Amino acid sequence: MFTPRGQTVLAVVLLAAVLAVAGSYARRRPGGRCELDGMAIDPAYRVRAVDDDGAEHCFCCIRCARLWLEARRSAPRAVYVTDETGGGEVDAAQAWYVRSTVVTTAASGNRVHAFRDRGDAERHAAFAGGRLLGGADRPFTQP
Amino acid sequence: MILNAYAVLGAAMALLRLSVGLLVIALATAALRRYRMGIRPESRTALEDRHYLLTLLALLLLGLNVAAWPLLYLLLQSYVPEWPGVMCVYGVTQIGAGSAGPGRWLPGLLAALQLIKPLVVFGSGAWFVLYLLNRATATGPLLGRLFVALLACGALSVADAGTELTYLVIPKKEEVPVSGCCTGAFADRHGAWAALAGIADDPATRPWLYAAYGTTNVVMLLALAGFTRRSRPAPGRVGLAARLAGAAAALAASAAFLVEVAAPAVLHLPYHHCPYDLIPAAPDVLAGVALFVGATFAVGWACVAGWFGRAPDTAAGRAAAVSRLLFLAFCGYLGSAVLVVMELALA
Numbered sequence: 001m002f003t004p005r006g007q008t009v010l011a012v013v014l015l016a017a018v019l020a021v022a023g024s025y026a027r028r029r030p031g032g033r034c035e036l037d038g039m040a041i042d043p044a045y046r047v048r049a050v051d052d053d054g055a056e057h058c059f060c061c062i063r064c065a066r067l068w069l070e071a072r073r074s075a076p077r078a079v080y081v082t083d084e085t086g087g088g089e090v091d092a093a094q095a096w097y098v099r100s101t102v103v104t105t106a107a108s109g110n111r112v113h114a115f116r117d118r119g120d121a122e123r124h125a126a127f128a129g130g131r132l133l134g135g136a137d138r139p140f141t142q143p
Numbered sequence: 144m145i146l147n148a149y150a151v152l153g154a155a156m157a158l159l160r161l162s163v164g165l166l167v168i169a170l171a172t173a174a175l176r177r178y179r180m181g182i183r184p185e186s187r188t189a190l191e192d193r194h195y196l197l198t199l200l201a202l203l204l205l206g207l208n209v210a211a212w213p214l215l216y217l218l219l220q221s222y223v224p225e226w227p228g229v230m231c232v233y234g235v236t237q238i239g240a241g242s243a244g245p246g247r248w249l250p251g252l253l254a255a256l257q258l259i260k261p262l263v264v265f266g267s268g269a270w271f272v273l274y275l276l277n278r279a280t281a282t283g284p285l286l287g288r289l290f291v292a293l294l295a296c297g298a299l300s301v302a303d304a305g306t307e308l309t310y311l312v313i314p315k316k317e318e319v320p321v322s323g324c325c326t327g328a329f330a331d332r333h334g335a336w337a338a339l340a341g342i343a344d345d346p347a348t349r350p351w352l353y354a355a356y357g358t359t360n361v362v363m364l365l366a367l368a369g370f371t372r373r374s375r376p377a378p379g380r381v382g383l384a385a386r387l388a389g390a391a392a393a394l395a396a397s398a399a400f401l402v403e404v405a406a407p408a409v410l411h412l413p414y415h416h417c418p419y420d421l422i423p424a425a426p427d428v429l430a431g432v433a434l435f436v437g438a439t440f441a442v443g444w445a446c447v448a449g450w451f452g453r454a455p456d457t458a459a460g461r462a463a464a465v466s467r468l469l470f471l472a473f474c475g476y477l478g479s480a481v482l483v484v485m486e487l488a489l490a
Binding site: 003005006008009012013015016017019020021022023024026027035036037038039067068071106107109 | 427477
C-alpha cells in the first residue's frame with residue numbers, strides 16, 4: 001500500500017503525534033505556581049491579581065506581578081500583596097513597601113518587601129539596609 | 144571547576160575530541176600536501192592507506208561531536224542547582240557576568256560553544272556526505288575535497304573542545320548571579336530576545352509570528368514533498384540554492400516562534416519567554432526541535448552533495464544522495480510541524 005518512503009513518513013507522523021500527546025499529558029501539574037516563571041509560591045511573598053475579567057492570577061513575588069502587569073494592556077481590577085510580618089493579604093494600594101538588600105525570591109531577584117503597617121516596614125528598612133518606597137517608586141502605582 | 148558526572152564525562156570527551164581533532168588535522172594536512180603534489184601509481188596505495196586511517200578517525204570525531212552537543216546542555220542543566228538564584232540553563236549562561244576574575248570569560252565561552260557546536264556537527268555531516276559519495280565511485284575523484292573538509296572539521300572540533308575544556312576548568316562555584324534568572328532578563332526588554340518578546344506581546348504583531356512560522360514551514364514541506372517518490376529527479380544548483388534560502392528563512396521564523404509562542408504555551412507560562420526551560424520541563428518539544436534542526440542540516444548537506452560532490456564519476460550517486468537527503472529533510476520538517484501543532488493544540 002505504501003512505498004518504503006511513504007512508510008517512513010507515516011512512522012514519523014505517528015511518532016510525533018504520540019510524543020506530543022504523551023508530553024502534554026505528563027505536563028498536567030497542580031496549581032500553586034507563579035504564573036510568570038512557574039516557580040513554587042512561598043506564601044509569605046505571594047501576590048494575587050484579579051484581572052478585568054475577574055480571573056485570579058498568583059505570583060511568587062512583587063517583581064513577577066509587576067512584570068506580568070506591565071505586559072498587560074488593561075489595568076487589573078485589584079492587586080493584593082502579603083504582609084511579610086503577620087501574613088494575610090493587604091490591598092496593594094494600602095501596603096507599605098521597602099526595597100532592601102534581602103532577596104525574597106532568588107530566581108526573580110525581587111528585593112521589594114510588602115507590609116501592612118508602616119512601623120514594620122521601617123523596622124525592616126533599618127534592619128536590612130533598605131528604604132521606604134513612595135510616590136512613583138511604589139509598585140502597582142497607576143501611571 | 145564544578146565536578147559532577149556530566150562535567151567528568153564532558154571533560155573526558157573534550158580531551159578525546161581535542162586529541163582526535165589534532166590528529167585529523169595533522170594527517171589531513173600531510174595527505175593533502177601529498178595529493179596536491181600529484182599521485183603517482185606507486186604512492187597511491189600509501190595515500191589510500193592513510194585515507195582509511197583518516198576516515199576511521201573522522202568517523203570517531205563525527206560520533207563524538209554529535210554526542211557532545213546535547214551533552215553540553217545536560218551539563219548546564221546539571222549546574223542549575225549550584226546557585227540559589229538560578230532556575231534554568233539561562234541563569235547558568237549568565238554566571239560570571241560582571242565578575243572581575245577569570246569567571247568573566249564564562250558567558251562568552253558559553254556563547255561561543257553554543258555557536259560552534261552546530262557548526263561542528265554540520266561540518267562533520269558535510270564531510271560524511273562527501274565521503275559516502277566518493278566511496279561509491281571507482282576512482283575516488285573527491286579525495287582532495289575530502290581532505291580539505293577534514294581539515295576544516297578538525298579545526299572546528301579542536302576549537303570546540305578547547306573552548307569546552309576552558310569553560311570546564313574555570314572556577315565558577317564562587318561566582319554569584321548578578322541578577323535573577325530568565326524571568327527578569329527576558330521580560331526587562333534587554334537584548335535581542337527581549338526585543339522579540341516585546342513584538343510577540345503586542346496583539347497586533349503576534350499573528351505575524353504565526354504566519355511566518357506557518358508559511359515558511361508549509362513552503363518547505365511543499366518544496367520537499369516530491370522527494371517522497373524515489374523517481375523525482377534531484378534539483379539543480381539553483382533549485383538547491385532556493386531550498387537552502389527557504390530553510391534559512393524557516394530557521395529564523397521557527398526560532399522566534401519557539402521562544403515567543405511555543406515555549407510560553409507549552410509551559411503554561413504565557414509571559415515567560417525562555418526556551419531553556421523546555422529542557423527539564425518539556426523534553427518532548429526538544430525532540431521536535433531536534434527534528435527541525437536535522438531537517439535544516441539535511442537541506443544544507445544536500446547542497447554540499449549537489450555543489451561540492453560534482454565529478455564525472457559521481458553523477459548517479461550524487462542525484463540519489465541529494466534526493467535521499469531532501470526526503471530526510473521533508474520527514475524532519477513534517478515530524479517537527481506535527482509535534483509543535485499538536486503540542487499547541489493540547490496546551
